Structure formats: structure tokens, C-alpha cells
Amino acid sequence: MHTVLYATFGYFFLLLIVRALSRRPGAQMTPFEFVIIFLIGGVIILATMGQDHSVTNSTCAVITVGFMHRMVSYLKTRYRRFGAFVDGTPLVLLKNGRWQHEVMERMRLNDMDVMAAARTKAVKQLSQIKYAILERNGGISIIKKQQ
Amino acid sequence: MPSIETKPVEDTISKVNDELAVGSDLQFQHKWWRFTHALWIFFGCVIVADLLGCFGRGPLANATAQTNDRTIQVKYERIERYAAPSILRIDFGPTAIHEGKIQFWVGESVIKALGAQRFIPQPEKSVVGQDGISYTFPCPDSPRR
Numbered sequence: 001m002h003t004v005l006y007a008t009f010g011y012f013f014l015l016l017i018v019r020a021l022s023r024r025p026g027a028q029m030t031p032f033e034f035v036i037i038f039l040i041g042g043v044i045i046l047a048t049m050g051q052d053h054s055v056t057n058s059t060c061a062v063i064t065v066g067f068m069h070r071m072v073s074y075l076k077t078r079y080r081r082f083g084a085f086v087d088g089t090p091l092v093l094l095k096n097g098r099w100q101h102e103v104m105e106r107m108r109l110n111d112m113d114v115m116a117a118a119r120t121k122a123v124k125q126l127s128q129i130k131y132a133i134l135e136r137n138g139g140i141s142i143i144k145k146q147q
Numbered sequence: 148m149p150s151i152e153t154k155p156v157e158d159t160i161s162k163v164n165d166e167l168a169v170g171s172d173l174q175f176q177h178k179w180w181r182f183t184h185a186l187w188i189f190f191g192c193v194i195v196a197d198l199l200g201c202f203g204r205g206p207l208a209n210a211t212a213q214t215n216d217r218t219i220q221v222k223y224e225r226i227e228r229y230a231a232p233s234i235l236r237i238d239f240g241p242t243a244i245h246e247g248k249i250q251f252w253v254g255e256s257v258i259k260a261l262g263a264q265r266f267i268p269q270p271e272k273s274v275v276g277q278d279g280i281s282y283t284f285p286c287p288d289s290p291r292r
Contacts, residue, residue, distance in 0.1 A: 016186075019183075020183045020186050020187065050230060051230075081175075084172060084175050085179075088176070088179070089170060089171055089172040089175060089176060090169045090170055090171050091171055091173075091176060092163055092169060092171055095163060095164070096164065103176075106180050131163065131167055133167075133169055133171075143167065
């Protein structure tokens with residue numbers, strides 16, 4: 001009983017924390033983000049399982065988290081607003097060759113992050129980019145200027 | 148073979164510069180940023196409250212009670228955490244010692260509510276009575292806890 005409640009609380013609390021941490025942990029994971037994800041995950045597991053480390057307890061916790069995930073996935077596709085709350089919305093970082101400063105600052109991103117994504121698209125310099133979009137999964141999409 | 152329902156594609160995703168479908172919602176994003184700002188202030192307050200002991204295990208949570216003649220002094224936590232062990236420290240004054248022993252009775256209401264997992268030092272003898280447990284501790288001349 002407690003495990004189900006704790007796992008439910010843990011799931012939504014972790015979701016809130018990861019969302020509130022900005023979007024970087026999703027895709028561009030550096031060692032800095034790994035530390036956050038593993039540490040928070042470890043702490044939540046301890047609180048969820050409590051003193052009972054039995055197979056039954058861990059199975060119930062895993063199933064509960066699975067159910068929560070399924071429910072959130074369904075609500076995300078059913079209600080766009082809920083999806084925006086859970087995953088955020090795409091954000092334009094660079095438009096027509098101009099940085100969107102407020103977005104960059106609030107999402108704690110810099111030109112190095114955009115250039116890292118640009119290099120994967122064989123873009124050699126920032127001036128070749130027309131649009132850079134921060135996607136919901138934390139990745140950065142690059143649209144090149146027409147030659 | 149069962150047929151799959153289909154529908155025509157509609158341009159439902161908002162565009163940037165009327166050319167790139169992104170689906171960005173800056174109005175929502177500004178609200179989200181305000182929310183997360185407030186959330187981190189709240190989390191900051193939670194951490195400060197925790198350091199102060201508002202959730203137990205800190206200066207504000209520590210409390211002491213004693214008898215008028217200071218025979219018994221009890222140090223306890225004013226705020227307990229659910230399903231977490233805590234320490235109750237009891238200091239006995241010299242007047243509590245009789246024939247080199249201290250006899251200490253704990254009522255059932257305390258045992259039932261709090262439990263008694265571990266005693267340090269171990270009692271020499273414990274006797275279960277009708278409405279509580281009586282513990283006997285060996286005691287040298289100096290006050291013991």
C-alpha cells in the first residue's frame with residue numbers, strides 16, 4: 001500500500017523536478033547532467049522502497065511507475081496542454097540568424113550548445129544557421145540558410 | 148485484412164515567420180518560467196526549513212523536559228519523521244540511583260506509539276507488566292543516561 005503511494009508520489013515529484021531543471025537532461029547529457037539524474041533517482045528509490053527490499057515490494061513499485069507512465073503518455077496525446085506541461089513546447093533559439101536572448105538565457109543554453117548540434121548537420125559556423133529550435137526532448141534542431 | 152482509419156493532414160502546428168512549423172507557445176512558456184521561478188523559491192524555503200529543523204533533526208526540533216528536582220531529564224525531538232527512527236535520551240540525576248541501580252518504567256502508551264527498538268546501555272533486566280515495561284539499569288556512582 002505504502003509502496004504504491006510512495007512510487008506514485010516519487011514519479012510525479014521526479015517529473016516535476018526534471019521539468020523544472022530546464023530541458024537539458026533529456027538529450028544533451030554531459031557528466032554534469034548525469035550526476036543530477038543518477039543522484040535524484042537513487043534518493044527517490046530509497047524513499048520508495050523504505051525498509052522493505054522484498055521482490056514483491058519492488059515488483060509493485062515498478063508496476064506502479066509503469067502505470068503512471070502509461071497514464072501520463074495517454075493524457076499527453078489526449079490533451080495538448082497537458083503535453084506542454086509534461087514535455088514543454090519547442091522553443092526558437094535562433095531566428096533569421098538572430099539569437100533569441102531571453103529564451104537562451106532562461107533555458108541556460110549558450111552558443112556552444114547550438115554549435116554542437118549544428119556540427120552534427122555538417123554546419124561549419126553559426127552564421128550558416130537560419131533557425132535553431134530547442135525541441136521538447138532537449139535536442140536542438142538546425143535549419144541551414146539557403147545557399 | 149482490417150483497414151486502418153485515415154484522415155487528411157491539416158496544418159495544425161503554429162509556424163515561425165509563416166514558413167517553419169514549430170508549435171512554439173511562448174505565452175505558455177512565460178507562465179512556465181514564472182511557475183518554475185516560484186517553485187525554486189519554494190524549494191529554497193524547504194531546504195532552509197529543513198536546516199533549521201522544521202521537519203525534525205535540527206535545532207528547532209530538539210527539545211528538553213525535566214522534573215523539578217532534575218532527577219530525570221529527557222531530550223527528545225519535538226518533530227518526528229514518519230517511519231524513521233529517532234533517539235530519546237534520558238539523563239538520570241544522582242537521586243534516581245537506589246542500591247547501585249536505576250529502575251525505569253515505560254508505560255504501554257509510550258511503547259505502543261513509539262516502540263522501543265534499542266537501548267544504550269542495555270538494561271540489566273526488563274520486566275513486562277500489565278501496562279508497561281520496567282527496565283533496571285546497573286549504575287555506578289556517577290549519574291547515568
